[in-house]
Amino acid sequence: MQFSQVLQALGQFANGIAPRGRAIRPLEIDLDEANAPSPFEQAAIGTWKTEDGAILIDLRPDGQFHKCKPSAGAQHRGRYAVDRSKLYFEGESGWVALGKLKRGRLSIGEKQFRKA
Structure with a gap:
């Protein structure tokens, strides 16, 4: 048939x-709408900074991130993925990190970030 x-x-x-x-x-x-970001991805997208402003992380809708430390002049790039409230980071140099998004705060290791 x-x-x-x-x-x-x-x-x-x-x-x-x-x-x-x-x-x-x-x-x-x-x-x-099939390619639209999930609510978890939507919550993660944007610029995040530490309380003292020492570290800035820009999470972009295309899954790329830019991290900079203005005082040290250091910059890192890489990609990230969102799995519900967990964020997985992989830098261009191969380092990996796990972040957690909870109540408007992003935690990566001991560092705490808020949306800028």
Whole structure:
């Protein structure tokens, strides 16, 4: 049976079980929303800084991060991934870190960050 015949058969089946007064709409999928960030990713995106402002981390929507220490002139880049309230960081030089997002605070090791 060809694919088009299967679809036609499914359409006839759906017509048989659908309520009579209702029109059947085709399936609509918004591909833009399929790639939209999850609520956890949305909460993580943005610029984070320590209380003393010594470290800034910019988490971008494309999964990249930029970390800088203005006083030392140091900068690091890499990528991150969000798994619910946990953030996994991997720097360009190969270092890895685990962060936790809880109640508007980001913890990475002993460092605490707040959104700037």
